[in-house]
Amino acid sequence: MPMPTDERVSQLIAGLVERRGFDLEGVDLSTVGKHADAQARVTVVVDSDAASDLDTIATLSRDLSELLDEAGDFGDTPYLLEVTSPGIDRPLTADRHWRRARGRKVRITLRPGAEPPDPGGHARFDARVGALDGDSVALVLGGRHKPHRVTVPLADIAEAVVQVEFNPPGARELELAGGVAPGRPTPGQDAEDISGSTDAVPVTASDSPTEGIVE
Known part of the structure; x- marks a missing residue:
């Protein structure tokens, strides 16, 4: 059969x-x-x-x-x-994925023609996911040392994939992201839950x- x-x-x-x-x-x-x-x-x-x-x-x-x-x-x-x-390294393809990934580091690839959120930036970059607001999502750029928050339309994002992390993010970086989504593991613990x-x-x-x- x-x-x-x-x-x-x-x-x-x-x-x-x-x-x-x-x-x-x-x-x-x-x-x-x-x-x-x-x-x-x-x-x-x-x-x-x-x-x-x-x-x-x-x-x-x-x-x-x-x-x-x-x-x-x-x-x-x-x-x-x-x-x-x-x-852990899941792609984000729906609004619920973005909500649940708050506080996680993702690798973003912009669609052709979309402007990078930082002047002179690249179409592919790493960011930490912030709050989802309608058709846009807040992203924290700059890592631990120069964290700053930008807003990017979801329509400008061709692909977003959560990254495996073995070290915790900086306190300010995570604060700008709005913390980790409820019920989700703290970034930096992926070795225990790969x-x-x-x-x-x-x-x-x-x-x-x-x-x-x-x-």
Whole structure:
């Protein structure tokens, strides 16, 4: 039996994810192993404004596995369900991403023709995310030594990717950004949380989806 598509799984689980207070950030299906030992891997990426602990993620994993088992789209194919939060170095593509990234360092790439926020600056630069205000976002430039705040229209930003940080920002730099978004880790602690909170629940389609090993 062929595996369902990413879009099909997204449609199946989107309502449940939303009811549990999460945003569905992505679904990815792949195959692990070969031939008779092959199984499907279903990776579900979720996020929320509130901090999510491992117990919350584990509960969501069990609920999703029950839903997928009831839908029957995998037939007798065994599958591994992995529910995870976005990685540290995530791209910012929606307003909620900017809100949750407040206080984080990002690498900004401006669209062609957009003016850099600092005179004589480059179209690609690092900044710390400040408050989102409608169609614009505050950015703190200058790092620890010369921090200053500018405002950039979101329409001028072609790409923004959160950067991994191993050292804390300067106090003034973080103050200008408005602090860290509630429930988010303090910048500079990425060595302890390099891949986000992950909870993997192995599930075999013919077994009870609420049983399994939570790693």
